[in-house]
Amino acid sequence: MLKVIKNRLEQGHRTTKYPKAQIELYKRFRGLPKIDTKCADGLVQRCAAACPQDAIDTKTKQIDLGRCVFCGLCETLSEGQFVKFSQNFELGTSSRDDLFTHGDLPALAEHSQKHFKKLFGRSLQLRQISAGGCNACEADINVLNTPFFDLQRFGIQFVASPRHADGIHVTGPISENMRQATLTTWEAVPGPKVVIASGACAISGGPFHGSPEIVGDLNSLIPVDLYIPGCPPHPLTTLHALLNFFK
Amino acid sequence: MGKLLQIQNNERLNRADIPHLEFDVFRQELVDFVENGGQIVQFFAYEDQGAMKLLAVMRNDKLFVAGCDGPDHFDSLTAESEKFHMFEREIGEQYGLKAEGHPWLKMVRYHENYTGKKDVFDNDYTQDIPGNYPYFQVEGETVHEVAVGPVHAGIIEPGHFRFQCCGERVFHLEIQLGYQHRGVEKLLQTVPFKRLPIIAETIAGDTTIGHSLCQSQAIESLADLKVDEGASIVRTIALELERIANHIGDLGALSLDVAFNPPAAYFGRIRGEYLNLSQVLCGSRFGRGLVRPGGVTHVMQEEQRQLIREKLAELTPEVIHVSDLIFTAPSVLGRFDNAGTVSHENGEKIGLVGYAGRACGLPYDARVTFPTECYGDLPANTNEKTDGDVCSRATVRREEIMHSTALINTLLDRSAEAASYIPEEIKLAADSFVVSLNEGWRGEVSHCILTDDKGEILRYKVKDPSFHNWTGLALSLRDQGISEFPLCNKSFNLSYCGFDI
Known part of the structure; x- marks a missing residue:
């Protein structure tokens, strides 16, 4: 018992004040990329050719954040002249098209459906489905339940049964072997319900795009309401998206 | 023993320098090697200019390699040592080479093989999982089966767990994965x-x-x-x-x-x-x-x-x-x-x-x-x-x-x-x-x-x-209360996607 008390005193109170207070992530963190559209075409083409995810469009000079895995190669190659990754972790969008970007995403709060806020603003229960996810997305969702983030203080919970859920949160490129289970879980959620695609895999197939063993795009299976990019999304990216979309 | 070539970790070899043995010799070499406490690092099939080949990398306190032609049917090595069991199932699934006499020759990840050969497991891949495959069953008046997954109660990857129980006591656990297969x-x-x-x-x-x-x-x-x-x-x-x-x-x-x-x-x-x-x-x-x-x-x-x-x-x-x-x-x-x-x-x-x-x-x-x-x-x-x-x-x-x-x-x-x-x-x-x-x-x-x-x-x-260790989790549940499963599972904490690749 003494040890429990001693440890409790040592650990103290650790929960972040976010979103009331901002969190600065370390400068090496790669968040929302800023793109210089005046960058020379040659350099853009070089970055696009080297991009392992083929996420750069040379014509529009946009990056597809639904494909990007934030490896930072384009920033290295262009020495920051074409792309510079900021530490801004606020990446969630309600539309797939918004993820093709020069680094200026619309404010998520204004683009979320009002009836979702009314229905789920005070209580949101989500069923998580890992459908081919590599366990990085899953791990950084689990982190939201630790004392630092303490997701439940916002009335948001990940629940065990789809019957208890208001929606599904999907990670992974939807492997063919998880297609049926994903659909069955979604069908088991009572309506009205929301669908969240989290991570490059669920949005575009991510690192596995083009594989015949995956569906590769959750939206082609079930209409998606909220996109959370990243590989994996930082826990704060997910937290920001959930709070702005639903609260 | 002695026909395997000793190599170093990360050493580049000319493929021509890898001993290419007769299948029977290859088989005997591997069986002898594991009997003497050796383990398998890699054992897989591949296709080279239309011909099927097998390759094995083995370890004791050193690393060894050898290969052979890959016969469509071959005498299972698992019949001699359990160490080969998952590798042979994988070889069957990926390249359609059948290990005859394997005690539990069952699909690993549920996908068509790469060669167009007849499916070793008679699965119909137009069907979503679960396919046409049996589970190990225990029979008896008080025996019952508990099936869990693929979607589990927490934020965790998918997999299917099939327990054969007598009351709360687990006789046997079979773990069926493959849901995370992405064709890596x-x-x-x-x-x-x-x-x-x-x-x-x-x-x-x-x-x-x-x-x-x-x-x-x-x-x-x-x-x-x-x-x-x-x-x-x-x-x-x-x-x-x-x-x-x-x-x-x-x-x-x-x-x-x-x-x-x-x-x-x-x-x-x-x-x-x-x-x-x-x-x-x-x-x-x-x-x-x-x-x-x-x-x-x-x-x-x-x-x-x-x-x-x-x-x-x-x-x-x-x-x-x-x-x-x-x-x-x-x-x-x-x-x-x-x-x-x-x-x-x-x-x-x-x-x-x-x-x-x-x-x-x-x-x-x-x-x-x-x-x-x-x-x-x-x-x-x-x-x-x-x-x-x-x-x-x-x-x-x-x-x-x-x-x-x-x-x-x-x-x-x-x-x-x-x-x-x-x-x-x-x-x-x-x-x-x-x-x-x-x-x-x-x-x-x-x-x-x-x-x-x-x-x-x-x-x-x-x-x-995890390719080795999932079998360990299955064994750890033998004769345990089924309520010990979460604890045993977490103590191993194996990778679903790493296994399913």
């Missing part, structure tokens, strides 16, 4: 070279560094690239940070599974602190974008060195205190002790690796036996408790956290700085072979690459330690 090996053999590192990092997301190290080292060997000391230090630190973060997370989760909540809350947060140290190192909590063939993308400068050093100094006493809280609580030990035991004998028989192996007295650690990067001159760890139960697996992790912390502190004192990473065109040697082994946090991770006469990748084989 096929992708690695066909996609443009630039995509390889990204795929390696996501084979098993919690083992990003382990898998990307294997890939980078294998490619460096095939392309004759040298890695400087500074980059090796960063890589080694990154691998140890990955190990600490995962072990701490699991110790917290184990505590939660026996309903002792305070350490679960503390370790849940502390795990995140270690992930944040990876973020200091390379901008990603999971070490994404760090390890690349030829070096590392981020140089560790004095600033990062200092940040990591200070944070470790702050966290280490907390880790010691919370560990002490877990391991001195009678209610915890009452659950950990003698739960989910895998005997030393069984562990050896199925070739357990990593902490699961070390917890039942199989000391193998690839960092010691086949050292890469900085491990050659770093001290090894020893384990005190090797009873094979949950408590041993937890204790081994506790010991490894402290050992890894000491390793990182040692490496932080080395001043070598990596050269800046400049991506360059990479050309692989033609007609070559390389196998790479690293001790990821779960155990031995191994990648094997074969190139063709143009230097293109002919076969890329990935093995996550």
Whole structure:
């Protein structure tokens, strides 16, 4: 018992004040990329050719954040002249098209459906489905339940049964072997319900795009309401998206 | 024995130099090798100019390789030793070569084979899982079956667990995976070279560094690239940070599974602190974008060195205190002790690796036996408790956290700085072979690459330690109460996607 008390005193109170207070992530963190559209075409083409995810469009000079895995190669190659990754972790969008970007995403709060806020603003229960996810997305969702983030203080919970859920949160490129289970879980959620695609895999197939063993795009299976990019999304990216979309 | 060729970890070989044996000789060599305590690192099929071949990489305290032609039907090696059982199932599934006499020849990941040969398992792949396959069944008046998954109650990857029970007592557990199959090996053999590192990092997301190290080292060997000391230090630190973060997370989760909540809350947060140290190192909590063939993308400068050093100094006493809280609580030990035991004998028989192996007295650690990067001159760890139960697996992790912390502190004192990473065109040697082994946090991770006469990748084989260890989890449940499952499962914490690839 003494040890429990001693440890409790040592650990103290650790929960972040976010979103009331901002969190600065370390400068090496790669968040929302800023793109210089005046960058020379040659350099853009070089970055696009080297991009392992083929996420750069040379014509529009946009990056597809639904494909990007934030490896930072384009920033290295262009020495920051074409792309510079900021530490801004606020990446969630309600539309797939918004993820093709020069680094200026619309404010998520204004683009979320009002009836979702009314229905789920005070209580949101989500069923998580890992459908081919590599366990990085899953791990950084689990982190939201630790004392630092303490997701439940916002009335948001990940629940065990789809019957208890208001929606599904999907990670992974939807492997063919998880297609049926994903659909069955979604069908088991009572309506009205929301669908969240989290991570490059669920949005575009991510690192596995083009594989015949995956569906590769959750939206082609079930209409998606909220996109959370990243590989994996930082826990704060997910937290920001959930709070702005639903609260 | 003696017809196998001894090789080094990450040594490039001409494929022509690999002993190509008659199948019967090959089979006997492997059977003799494992009977003498040897283990399998890789055993797989591949197609070379229309002909099927088999290749095996074996280990005792050294590494060996040999190959043979791949017959459509062959006498199962599993009939002689359990160590081959999953490998032969995989060979059947991937290339349609059938191991006759295999006691449980069943699909592994549920996909069509790559060769268009008749399916070994008679599955109809137009059907979604579950396909046409049986489960091992126990019969009797009071015997009942419990089926769980693929979608589980928590935020966790999918898999199907089938228990054969008598009341609460588990006779047998069969674990059916494959739900996470993304076609990784096929992708690695066909996609443009630039995509390889990204795929390696996501084979098993919690083992990003382990898998990307294997890939980078294998490619460096095939392309004759040298890695400087500074980059090796960063890589080694990154691998140890990955190990600490995962072990701490699991110790917290184990505590939660026996309903002792305070350490679960503390370790849940502390795990995140270690992930944040990876973020200091390379901008990603999971070490994404760090390890690349030829070096590392981020140089560790004095600033990062200092940040990591200070944070470790702050966290280490907390880790010691919370560990002490877990391991001195009678209610915890009452659950950990003698739960989910895998005997030393069984562990050896199925070739357990990593902490699961070390917890039942199989000391193998690839960092010691086949050292890469900085491990050659770093001290090894020893384990005190090797009873094979949950408590041993937890204790081994506790010991490894402290050992890894000491390793990182040692490496932080080395001043070598990596050269800046400049991506360059990479050309692989033609007609070559390389196998790479690293001790990821779960155990031995191994990648094997074969190139063709143009230097293109002919076969890329990935093995996550979970490929060995899932059988260990199944065995640990024998004669346990079914309610011990979460505890046993967490003590192994195996990778679904690493197995399913």
